[in-house]
Amino acid sequence: MHPDDPLDQKLTQDRPATAAADPASTERTIGRHRAAERPRRGGRALLASTPVRVALATGVTCCLGAAAFAGTRADDTPREPVAEAVAERAATDERASRSLDRAASPAPVASPSATPKPTPSATRKAPRKPAKPARPRPVAGLTQAQMDNAKIIVDVGVDLKMPRRAMVVAVATAMQESNLYNLASDVLPESRQYPHQGSGSDHDSVGLFQQRPSSGWGTVRELMRPAYAAHAFYEALREVPGWQEMSVTAAAQAVQVSAFPDAYARHEERATTIVAALT
Structure with a gap:
């Protein structure tokens, strides 16, 4: 223990009476938290804030330890589960927004100039039968x-x-x-x-x-x-x-x-x- 270390002072004040009666137990607890405070392979600390160490000192070590292991890949490369989840959620929201935009966009209206003109064959009328010559109007008293x-x-x-x-x-x-x-x-x-x-x-x-x-x-x-x-x-x-x-x-x-x-x-x-x- 280091009397001048604020962390040691905090742990000494907050530990239970049983811990005060066992100096070795206290030393082991402080040592574990100091080890957690040291950087791992990637140079990042899994637990670096005082509230986390306090939580560990009060008996939640197992849960935080599981969280620490959950944040590490099989090759010990540190992960950031929260950041990845946020990025994935943002990508999902963006895809959904694009789908809604496409569904809401009106169908294109063809301009009058784009309307195909009927071909001459479509408008060509059937040939009319030749009309019979009109019969001459009778004159001079003829039938x-x-x-x-x-x-x-x-x-x-x-x-x-x-x-x-x-x-x-x-x-x-x-x-x-x-x-x-x-x-x-x-x-x-x-x-x-x-x-x-x-x-x-x-x-x-x-x-x-x-x-x-x-x-x-x-x-x-x-x-x-x-x-x-x-x-x-x-x-x-x-x-x-x-x-x-x-x-x-x-x-x-x-x-x-x-x-x-x-x-x-x-x-x-x-x-x-x-x-x-x-x-």
């Missing part, structure tokens, strides 16, 4: 069926590059021969097998121009087609010399060789109105 047949006659003349006067001659002729209806023949039962708009009985005459298969105008099937019949009429009119200078009646009679040659003249005015409406 719709008569006007439709007149249009066929005029269209064929346009395709053949025939002058308008030839179209007037053709329409006037059809008006006289069939009243602009596609007629079958009671004499030719075959003619009824094809689309028709009535029937006549003038020998084997059929169609818009009452042309006869027996005269070489074509077959029954061909002559029952209004476009074919009109084409045959225009080709025959071309073969008439000087037909352009003839009257409508004379030009029509030169082609048809009708028993009533003057009958075509009465249709000239109406035929002119019809052709004008269709060209």
